[in-house]
Structure formats: C-alpha cells, structure tokens
Amino acid sequence: MGTPHRIASESARPDPQAQAWQNLLCGGDDAAADLPLYSELRRETGCDGSFVLGRIAQTLDGRIATANGASFWISGPDDILHTHRLRALFDAVVVGAGTVQADDPLLTTRACAGPSPVRVILDTERRLASAYRVFAGPPRTLVMVADDRPGPVRIGTAEIIAIPRGPEGVGLDLAAVLKALRDHGLLRVFVEGGGITVSRFLAAGLLDRLHVTVAPLLLGSGIPSFTLPQALRPDDGLRLDWTLHHLGEDILFDIRLGRARPPTCC
Numbered sequence: 321m322g323t324p325h326r327i328a329s330e331s332a333r334p335d336p337q338a339q340a341w342q343n344l345l346c347g348g349d350d351a352a353a354d355l356p357l358y359s360e361l362r363r364e365t366g367c368d369g370s371f372v373l374g375r376i377a378q379t380l381d382g383r384i385a386t387a388n389g390a391s392f393w394i395s396g397p398d399d400i401l402h403t404h405r406l407r408a409l410f411d412a413v414v415v416g417a418g419t420v421q422a423d424d425p426l427l428t429t430r431a432c433a434g435p436s437p438v439r440v441i442l443d444t445e446r447r448l449a450s451a452y453r454v455f456a457g458p459p460r461t462l463v464m465v466a467d468d469r470p471g472p473v474r475i476g477t478a479e480i481i482a483i484p485r486g487p488e489g490v491g492l493d494l495a496a497v498l499k500a501l502r503d504h505g506l507l508r509v510f511v512e513g514g515g516i517t518v519s520r521f522l523a524a525g526l527l528d529r530l531h532v533t534v535a536p537l538l539l540g541s542g543i544p545s546f547t548l549p550q551a552l553r554p555d556d557g558l559r560l561d562w563t564l565h566h567l568g569e570d571i572l573f574d575i576r577l578g579r580a581r582p583p584t585c586c
Contacts, residue, residue, distance in 0.1 A: 357565050357574060361409060366507075366528050367579060370498045374511040374518040375406065376545050377533040377570075383542035384515050389422045395535045398568030401431050402533070403512065408434025410510035412462075412501055416517035417443040420452050427454060427512070438462060438506055441478070442517060444485070444492055445469060450476040462504070464497055486520070494524045519547045525581035530560075532573040549584035558582040 364371050377395040378384050385391035393400070407413050408429045415427065420441055428436040439454050439461040446469050454461050455476025463475055467482035474480060481500055484493040501509060511521050521527050532545070551557045558580060565572040 357563075357572075358405065358409065361406075361529070364528060368498065369502055370507055370509055371528050372498065372509045372511060372521065372526055373406070373410070373529045373531065374521055374527045375403065375513065375531045375533075376515060376518055377403075377535065378545040379535055379537040379539050379542075381538050381540065382545045383539045384513075384545050385422070385543040386539060387542050389543065391423070394537060395533050395570050396568045399533045399535070399570045399572070402531075402567055402572065404429050404431035405434070406510050406531075407437050407512075408432055410437050410508040411506040412440050412509050413437045414440040414442065414497075414509060414511045414517065415513050417441060417445075417447050418516065419512075419514040420448055420454060422514070424452050425454070428459060437510065438504075439478075440464065440497075440501065440506075440509075442492055442497070446471050448475065454478065462501075464492055464500070466492065486524075491520055494521055494526050498526065515543060515545050516547055522546070522577070523548055523581065523585040525579045525585070527577045528579060530573075530575040530577050532575065533567060533570050534573065535570045548582055551582070551584050556583050 361373070366372060376384060377399055379394055384394065407427065413427050415425070419425065420443075427439045436459040439459060441448065441454060441461065441463045443463050444466045446465050448455075448463070455478050457477035461476075461478035463478045463480050464483045465471070465480055466485050468485070472480065483496050483500060485491070486493050498509065501507075511518055511527070518527075518530075522530070560573075560575050560577075562573045562575045565574060
C-alpha cells in the first residue's frame with residue numbers, strides 16, 4: 321500500500337503581497353477555484369535559492385502522447401488553465417528541444433491573468449532552427465546548449481547560454497542550468513516538459529515539487545510519462561506523499577519532493 325493521500329481543503333487564502341498573485345486569484349473569470357494549491361506554491365522556496373516544480377499530464381495508463389507523438393489534448397481545459405496559472409506564477413518555464421519540435425508551443429500566459437515567464441529551452445545539441453515560435457519574442461527566451469557545441473550567440477530573438485554536459489555526457493548539467501537561471505534573476509522555475517526533461521530533473525534530485533495530472537483516458541501504448549533507471553523491486557522505487565486536487569474531469573497529484581531522488585538514481 322502507498323502512503324495515504326489527502327484531499328486538499330479550500331480554506332487557505334492567497335498571499336496579498338504579490339500583484340501577479342492577486343491578478344491570478346482575484347481576476348474575475350480567471351480566479352483560481354482551488355486556492356490552497358496556489359497559495360502553498362507562492363510560499364515555497366528551494367534549498368539552493370531556486371524553487372523548481374516539474375509537471376506531467378498523462379493518461380490513466382501513464383502515457384503523455386501516442387506513439388507518433390500526438391498529445392493534444394490528453395488533459396482537459398481545466399488542466400490547461402492550471403498550466404497557464406503556473407506559468408504566471410513562475411519566473412521561467414523550461415522545456416526540452418523535443419517538446420519544441422513536437423508541439424511548437426508559445427509557452428506564454430494566455431488563459432489567465434498574469435505575466436508570461438521567461439522561456440528556457442534545453443537544446444543540448446543545437447537541434448532547433450529559428451522557425452519555431454519561441455524564437456520570435458516577446459517574451460524573452462533563453463536557449464541552453466552544451467558548451468562543446470559551438471555556434472551563433474542567438475537563434476532568432478533568443479539568447480544562447482553554454483552549459484556543461486551532464487553525467488556521462490547525457491543532456492546538460494541541470495544544477496548548472498539552475499545556477500545560470502539564478503544568475504539571470506530567475507529563481508522560480510517551472511519545468512513543463514516533456515517527459516524526458518522532467519525525468520532528468522527528478523533523477524538529478526532537483527525537483528522541489530511535482531504535479532502529475534491524470535486524465536480519464538486509456539491509450540494502451542505511446543510515450544511514457546517518466547524515463548528513469550530500472551527498478552528491480554518495489555523497494556527500489558521512490559514512494560511519494562501527495563495531495564489531490566480535482567481539475568474538471570482530471571485529477572492533479574500535488575507531490576512534495578524536497579529534492580528527493582529515486583533510489584535507482586543515487
């Protein structure tokens with residue numbers, strides 16, 4: 321049996337100090353229906369000065385897209401609104417190059433009140449061309465690339481930042497990514513996707529919190545939510561504690577990780 325979950329209460333009140341926060345929670349049709357979820361996020365801080373939240377929207381059988389990469393729309397409109405609220409409450413939104421290639425997202429705040437975050441693209445091998453929408457600002461866009469991949473200092477309107485490679489040359493050194501963001505004054509970091517990018521932050525022990533939305537949908541095959549080293553026994557997995565929130569027909573698992581890593585990644 322897993323850790324018993326809790327159903328969130330609706331008694332908490334938002335922090336009145338932040339204007340963007342007030343806009344989000346008190347903006348008429350944009351007002352958040354589940355205040356505790358957002359008010360807790362507003363107060364969170366991370367151990368190194370960064371607060372990092374990862375997010376996945378998946379089917380009931382743990383898929384974030386079909387085998388050919390189609391993901392519109394796995395979750396419903398309430399979950400999409402939740403994603404835009406998160407963008408409004410964070411300094412930076414992070415996605416991998418694969419997400420840009422598959423979805424060509426804008427990564428802006430359009431469905432609710434609040435500012436759009438700085439867009440951060442992790443493109444280790446410099447795969448992306450300037451035709452994607454994130455490279456035609458505003459808002460500001462940063463592209464993180466491996467420091468051994470020379471090239472131009474900009475792609476479209478986006479600034480290129482060189483980062484050391486991760487362990488064994490896989491991906492980028494994510495601790496260095498967070499440091500570079502802190503150096504740019506970006507302390508609240510929303511890792512929106514895709515599954516590989518969120519999994520790498522989780523495996524590195526760099527997620528303070530994780531949001532997993534589960535939609536009432538079965539695909540039977542497709543791209544998995546998480547890609548982590550194989551666990552041979554249940555005890556090799558990472559047991560979690562969560563609070564549940566209803567997002568229309570979907571369910572959101574709000575998980576406090578506190579930079580915990582799966583045992584197979586330690």
